[in-house]
Amino acid sequence: xxxxxxxAVATWLLEHFRSGPRNDYITGDLMEAYQRGCSxxxxxxxxxxxxxxxxxxxxxxxxxxALRAIAVGMSTWFLYRYGVAPRLLTPIARRFLQPSGFxxxxxxxxxxxxxxxxxAASGWIIARLHxxxxxxxxxxxxxxxxxxxxxxxxxxxxxxxNALTNTRFLPYLLYDLAALILPSLAxxxxxxxxxxxxxxxx
Amino acid sequence: MSKRDYLGHLELMVMLVLIRLGExxxxxxxxxxxxTKGGREISLGxxxxxxxxxxxxxxxxxxxxxxxxxxGGRAKKYFSVTAKGVREVRETERVLKQLWPRLRQLxxxxx
Numbered sequence: 514x515x516x517x518x519x520x521a522v523a524t525w526l527l528e529h530f531r532s533g534p535r536n537d538y539i540t541g542d543l544m545e546a547y548q549r550g551c552s553x554x555x556x557x558x559x560x561x562x563x564x565x566x567x568x569x570x571x572x573x574x575x576x577x578x579a580l581r582a583i584a585v586g587m588s589t590w591f592l593y594r595y596g597v598a599p600r601l602l603t604p605i606a607r608r609f610l611q612p613s614g615f616x617x618x619x620x621x622x623x624x625x626x627x628x629x630x631x632x633a634a635s636g637w638i639i640a641r642l643h644x645x646x647x648x649x650x651x652x653x654x655x656x657x658x659x660x661x662x663x664x665x666x667x668x669x670x671x672x673x674x675n676a677l678t679n680t681r682f683l684p685y686l687l688y689d690l691a692a693l694i695l696p697s698l699a700x701x702x703x704x705x706x707x708x709x710x711x712x713x714x715x
Numbered sequence: 716m717s718k719r720d721y722l723g724h725l726e727l728m729v730m731l732v733l734i735r736l737g738e739x740x741x742x743x744x745x746x747x748x749x750x751t752k753g754g755r756e757i758s759l760g761x762x763x764x765x766x767x768x769x770x771x772x773x774x775x776x777x778x779x780x781x782x783x784x785x786x787g788g789r790a791k792k793y794f795s796v797t798a799k800g801v802r803e804v805r806e807t808e809r810v811l812k813q814l815w816p817r818l819r820q821l822x823x824x825x826x
Contacts (some may be wrong), residue, residue, distance in 0.1 A: 541782075566761050609767070
């Protein structure tokens, strides 16, 4: 049976991943249409389209800001990857953990947590530095990060194909899939955290 | 020759629908009208983006309605065409009419 309430996750996405005053009118229109009998699939389609249209508008209207958001995000990452990680974190981690190439070893999991924290921090910094267009710019960097991670697709294919016959490859497949998706999600999470603090102040 | 922006396809459709609907036109009726008359579905996001552009150009104006429970307490935003907008539609109509006969000649020679 169809619920009388529109999909909550879709509404949440619409409210958090679109910028500008139009948000309220679109959310209201979609809720009204849903109450009048439009399907959940239609609601989801409209929400995703609205987010994509807003994302495209932000890039077209502010291409320099979009490039700046990518530069800020990449600078954060480079600072971590070639500065803080080898000079500070790796020596500390070696004192407590045994380096291992296995995807879910304590060593690898520790680096996962640190890397995702850095990704979230980059999203947070971008949100704080691009306040009027924070959601658009955070989405730009999250999308850029996702595109960079697409280089893992051959490995996903390789490990996926092998995991069908040998479960030994399954952890590597999970690792690749997580590496494809989680950094972008962490950037979005960090970006939203920066935004929520702003809301709390106002 | 002065530089001016002509209305895009969706912009023109939205303007014509606004004129057709009169006052109290907002997202859902506009989308429904375009879908019914134009035969294609346009997302509300695209319609609001178009309305935003038209409002920036001064071709449409908007006003807020009352919030309703059906809309989760959110207000409607009503749009209407300004005098400048009507002139722009007329101008687009004039230009298109001038260009139309040439298309008919082409169709005649190819069919």
